[in-house]
Amino acid sequence: MQFSKWHGLGNDFVIVEPEKNPGFDFRGSAEHLCDRHFGIGADGVVTVRPLGGSAFEMRIYNSDGTETEMCGNATRCVGLYIRKNKLAAGSEFELHTRGGIVRPKVLDNGSVRVDMGEPHLLRGEIPVAGDPASGAENLAIELPGRQFSAVGVSMGNPHAVIFVPDINAVELEKWGPQVECHALFPNKTNVEFVEVISDRMVRMRVWERGCGVTLACGTGSCATCVAGVVTGRTARCITVLLDGGELQIDYSLNDNHVYMTGPACEVFRGQYTETR
Numbered sequence: 001m002q003f004s005k006w007h008g009l010g011n012d013f014v015i016v017e018p019e020k021n022p023g024f025d026f027r028g029s030a031e032h033l034c035d036r037h038f039g040i041g042a043d044g045v046v047t048v049r050p051l052g053g054s055a056f057e058m059r060i061y062n063s064d065g066t067e068t069e070m071c072g073n074a075t076r077c078v079g080l081y082i083r084k085n086k087l088a089a090g091s092e093f094e095l096h097t098r099g100g101i102v103r104p105k106v107l108d109n110g111s112v113r114v115d116m117g118e119p120h121l122l123r124g125e126i127p128v129a130g131d132p133a134s135g136a137e138n139l140a141i142e143l144p145g146r147q148f149s150a151v152g153v154s155m156g157n158p159h160a161v162i163f164v165p166d167i168n169a170v171e172l173e174k175w176g177p178q179v180e181c182h183a184l185f186p187n188k189t190n191v192e193f194v195e196v197i198s199d200r201m202v203r204m205r206v207w208e209r210g211c212g213v214t215l216a217c218g219t220g221s222c223a224t225c226v227a228g229v230v231t232g233r234t235a236r237c238i239t240v241l242l243d244g245g246e247l248q249i250d251y252s253l254n255d256n257h258v259y260m261t262g263p264a265c266e267v268f269r270g271q272y273t274e275t276r
């Protein structure tokens with residue numbers, strides 16, 4: 001099975017084209033492919049299938065083998081992958097995912113700006129109607145010995161954004177999985193702990209659903225910006241400082257879409273030969 005290994009700020013993926021690997025069971029093999037000792041090693045597997053013109057289907061499998069609706073860092077990798085492999089003309093593409101359509105644009109400086117579409121505030125799994133600012137910090141997450149107040153935001157996939165005074169004091173590996181699997185989230189959730197540095201800069205660390213701690217989360221950075229805006233903590237254009245680097249996020253007042261800009265990098269290509 002031919003694959004290409006990419007990362008977006010250290011959040012890494014095995015990118016494959018099903019049409020070039022007929023019969024390969026990507027869903028069933030995702031966990032093994034992501035294993036950093038017995039497989040290729042990655043946070044996820046991403047399949048890319050042409051739909052005609054500049055449109056492609058993109059599906060994303062976490063390292064635990066579960067399929068997710070959306071992955072921001074992967075959209076930048078796939079945008080550059082399409083361009084680099086000349087799978088379509090131009091520099092703007094349309095990625096059809098389970099979480100909706102997103103639109104990466106490869107910029108002249110080699111970074112990628114993605115229209116990630118509209119966010120939706122969540123109360124657990126329930127969309128919040130009406131004014132997004134009303135009661136935005138609406139999720140009281142009770143854990144043994146600790147309570148967190150979170151803002152629920154969907155970017156196609158679910159996020160619980162938790163603002164904290166000191167991000168270095170957060171035991172991410174302890175609290176992340178407990179929030180991920182809390183009863184408020186029947187389909188689990190991604191968990192972002194955020195320290196506000198200024199109204200235009202935040203530091204964020206993430207425990208990802210189906211992956212654990214990753215170096216960066218694109219949809220989590222978008223959710224963080226939306227949560228910052230609706231709770232009055234940040235401006236609509238912010239820099240998100242992640243373990244793996246920085247993303248620029250713009251929660252546009254014009255169209256209520258969230259735009260994410262950042263890098264993506266191809267590390268190597270290979271042939272996966274294990275017969276399983």
Ligand SMILES: N[C@H](CCC[C@H](N)C(=O)O)C(=O)O
Pocket residue numbers: 011062067068069070071072073074157158190208209210211214216217218219220
């Ligand atoms: N683990 C996530 C998907 C990957 C999201 C993240 N890697 C990003 O860049 O958005 C989920 O189950 O929703």
